[in-house]
Amino acid sequence: MRRIKRLALLIAIAALLALAIYPYGESIRKNWQDLRSTWELVRSASSDHPSSDNTDLNARQRSILTPATAPTTKEALASEDPVLAEARERAHQDPEAAMVWLQSASQGQDRIRGMLEVIAIWAAEDSEGALLWLESNAQGIARHETIHSGMKLWSQQDPEAAAAWISGMVNDGSKSTAAVTLIDTWTRTHPDAAAAWLQQLPQGSIRQDASEAYILALSDSDPAAASMWALRESTNTGNPDLFNASIQAYTQLDPKAAANYIRSLENTSSSHQAAEQFIQTFAEQDPSGAALWLSQLPAADPLYDSHLHSVLLQEWSRSDSVAASAWLSESPEGPNRDAAIVGFAQTMIDFEPEAVALWTNSISDAQTRVNWLTYALQTWGREAPNQALEWLKTTELEPSLRQRLANEIGFD
Numbered sequence: 505m506r507r508i509k510r511l512a513l514l515i516a517i518a519a520l521l522a523l524a525i526y527p528y529g530e531s532i533r534k535n536w537q538d539l540r541s542t543w544e545l546v547r548s549a550s551s552d553h554p555s556s557d558n559t560d561l562n563a564r565q566r567s568i569l570t571p572a573t574a575p576t577t578k579e580a581l582a583s584e585d586p587v588l589a590e591a592r593e594r595a596h597q598d599p600e601a602a603m604v605w606l607q608s609a610s611q612g613q614d615r616i617r618g619m620l621e622v623i624a625i626w627a628a629e630d631s632e633g634a635l636l637w638l639e640s641n642a643q644g645i646a647r648h649e650t651i652h653s654g655m656k657l658w659s660q661q662d663p664e665a666a667a668a669w670i671s672g673m674v675n676d677g678s679k680s681t682a683a684v685t686l687i688d689t690w691t692r693t694h695p696d697a698a699a700a701w702l703q704q705l706p707q708g709s710i711r712q713d714a715s716e717a718y719i720l721a722l723s724d725s726d727p728a729a730a731s732m733w734a735l736r737e738s739t740n741t742g743n744p745d746l747f748n749a750s751i752q753a754y755t756q757l758d759p760k761a762a763a764n765y766i767r768s769l770e771n772t773s774s775s776h777q778a779a780e781q782f783i784q785t786f787a788e789q790d791p792s793g794a795a796l797w798l799s800q801l802p803a804a805d806p807l808y809d810s811h812l813h814s815v816l817l818q819e820w821s822r823s824d825s826v827a828a829s830a831w832l833s834e835s836p837e838g839p840n841r842d843a844a845i846v847g848f849a850q851t852m853i854d855f856e857p858e859a860v861a862l863w864t865n866s867i868s869d870a871q872t873r874v875n876w877l878t879y880a881l882q883t884w885g886r887e888a889p890n891q892a893l894e895w896l897k898t899t900e901l902e903p904s905l906r907q908r909l910a911n912e913i914g915f916d
Contacts, residue, residue: 631658
């Protein structure tokens, strides 16, 4: 009886469940069909493209990469230059002894590289001690290179102390090397202090070298200020080289700004000098660009000067005489073209004397033509007299000019 009751209870529960899911029957049937279809596709793909055992093995062995283990000190030393490794190890123990060892145990570039390695370590701890040792013991190329390296470190740490130490050095090339290195480093952080130290140096090659270093370093950040400083220095010393160096650096950095700065100098000897340096530098970098700039310069511009065409062609023909002569052939007659021919002649007379003779013969100004044609024939006649004479005989010239040129170059 009890079993009948249990069975009736189970049937009742089943009936209730059936009634509960009846409204969702269609949805359940559709989901089941989708599941069967998906499973069939998976089985089909697996049978068409069986997976490789190696691929499975590799997949199981994949892991996150970690940094390679750094070699031990001995391993690292074994893999690098043995001289540098030994020098570095000795420098940490006793830098002075390391220097003595290098001077006796190595030669040439090995010695220099080793000394530079020691100085880098020594100067980081005791720049003055390192430089004192170098001043008394280092020789030759190694002396200059190591003094430069040590002074660079010291001037980064304490430029005033480095400057005071340089003042006590003997006046020679080593002092110049140290001064140039100091100024190059000091100017990039404290240009006014560097300039003040420069001003107290006596006139001479050391001050000249250090001043050029100051100009180049300052030009990287303020080329106008560098040029103004150089102009004052050149005026005081009567040496134009510093001012020329400043204009060169300015032009390389920004030709347009450099030209405007030169205009601000007005019509002075300094402005003419600066304009020549400007065109020369411009032509070194971009001769066709310099030629275009000159051709667009109005006659009223303070920089307008026919002589600048001579400077242009003198520089242009040095690097590309074909392009320079092509530009000449397209230039209209007049003072600018005449000046350009003169510049071409000055550079090319030792390379192509016949071409120079032909070009100078085309100069429009009569006196300039005679002067430079005479110069061309005289120079050519010293190197190849027969060829020069043959050219003189066969070229269409005024009889009086032909005879004059023949007399000038020593032909009857």
